[in-house]
Amino acid sequence: MIHYRPSKIYIDPSVQNSPITQTILKTFPDISCEYTSEKPSILKKLDRYSDPLLEGKKHLWVTQNKGKLVKKCGASTSALQNLVCCNYFILDFSFNCHFECVYCFLQEYTNLPLMVVYANIEEMLKTVQDLLDRTSSSNIRIGTGEMADSLALDEITGFSQQLVPFFSIQKKAFLELKTKSDRIQNLLKLDPKGQTVVAWSINPPSYIQKYDFKTALFEERLEAAKECEKAGYKIAFHLDPLIAEPTWKKDYEELVGQLFSRFNPAWVSLGALRFNANLRSIAQKRFPNTPLTVGEFVSTPDGKKRYFRQLREELYQTVYGYITKYNRQTPTYLCMENEVVWKNSMGRVPSSEQALEKQIVSASLS
Numbered sequence: 001m002i003h004y005r006p007s008k009i010y011i012d013p014s015v016q017n018s019p020i021t022q023t024i025l026k027t028f029p030d031i032s033c034e035y036t037s038e039k040p041s042i043l044k045k046l047d048r049y050s051d052p053l054l055e056g057k058k059h060l061w062v063t064q065n066k067g068k069l070v071k072k073c074g075a076s077t078s079a080l081q082n083l084v085c086c087n088y089f090i091l092d093f094s095f096n097c098h099f100e101c102v103y104c105f106l107q108e109y110t111n112l113p114l115m116v117v118y119a120n121i122e123e124m125l126k127t128v129q130d131l132l133d134r135t136s137s138s139n140i141r142i143g144t145g146e147m148a149d150s151l152a153l154d155e156i157t158g159f160s161q162q163l164v165p166f167f168s169i170q171k172k173a174f175l176e177l178k179t180k181s182d183r184i185q186n187l188l189k190l191d192p193k194g195q196t197v198v199a200w201s202i203n204p205p206s207y208i209q210k211y212d213f214k215t216a217l218f219e220e221r222l223e224a225a226k227e228c229e230k231a232g233y234k235i236a237f238h239l240d241p242l243i244a245e246p247t248w249k250k251d252y253e254e255l256v257g258q259l260f261s262r263f264n265p266a267w268v269s270l271g272a273l274r275f276n277a278n279l280r281s282i283a284q285k286r287f288p289n290t291p292l293t294v295g296e297f298v299s300t301p302d303g304k305k306r307y308f309r310q311l312r313e314e315l316y317q318t319v320y321g322y323i324t325k326y327n328r329q330t331p332t333y334l335c336m337e338n339e340v341v342w343k344n345s346m347g348r349v350p351s352s353e354q355a356l357e358k359q360i361v362s363a364s365l366s
């Protein structure tokens with residue numbers, strides 16, 4: 001895995017005393033730093049570069065998240081498309097990622113191509129606490145890995161040192177750290193008390209080499225997962241995106257075999273390859289030789305390009321079949337899929353998002 005090192009750091013003075021900011025400054029005492037309450041001026045100059053996204057990632061902006069700190073996952077806001085939701089909450093602690101996955105949807109966010117760390121951690125935790133105080137659910141999953149990889153920058157921000165202890169004393173919620181990194185050193189110093197799940201997004205080793213640039217390799221991810229498991233963390237896997245390479249059946253059979261012979265995952269999610277509206281053309285430009293964007297895709301009502309439904313159902317059915325051969329009890333769910341695909345692939349449709357949430361959490365964590 002490639003470690004992140006910015007060429008310049010911009011700090012919003014309102015968060016200069018945050019423990020997150022202080023950890024970043026201690027990690028990079030030699031890097032030029034500018035204090036500004038404005039957006040970093042580099043943003044206006046990035047279009048001079050042939051790959052503004054790549055250049056933007058060299059600049060680290062430490063600021064406040066002034067938007068909604070905790071929100072429901074995008075699937076829940078897509079009721080019109082009948083997407084089945086699992087009542088997942090997102091804590092936005094960071095934006096962007098220095099890894100270069102060919103299919104990463106963040107490439108479409110060209111209006112803010114910097115590495116952004118939100119350092120108003122106290123406010124974030126207070127917002128989570130308020131949510132938990134209000135909710136009647138006792139199975140809430142809160143993840144940090146939507147707009148960034150949960151652990152890729154942990155060695156420079158120390159977020160996990162704030163989050164894991166906070167969740168370790170919660171009765172109603174679990175933290176999910178979703179990652180493709182092996183940066184787990186901070187986690188090993190903490191006691192999660194069963195309330196943190198570390199989840200690796202994973203694919204067969206050759207797919208990772210072809211499509212997940214700068215990330216931890218397959219074996220590095222699984223070794224990191226084993227260390228976390230020994231330290232008391234629950235382990236989960238996201239087989240997302242499932243990619244229909246010519247040898248996918250054999251590749252995913254071997255992958256599931258590897259995962260289940262070494263772990264008893266808290267849950268597994270499956271999600272077939274999909275692109276947002278402009279992402280396919282952006283990925284083609286940034287990774288001109290990639291085979292990933294070649295092939296037939298269909299536009300779906302949620303504005304995405306996906307494999308044809310028949311192929312998606314075949315992917316899910318087949319991989320779910322491999323999983324159930326090892327363990328029928330492992331909660332397995334589809335990410336961002338509709339009721340028809342659920343029914344045809346998994347033989348069931350969850351009755352509600354709360355039912356799915358409960359099924360995932362109570363089977364694996366209680």
Ligand code: SF4
Nearest residue numbers: 097099100101104149
């Ligand atoms: S690890 Fe996730 S956030 Fe980072 S580049 Fe890959 S898909 Fe994007």
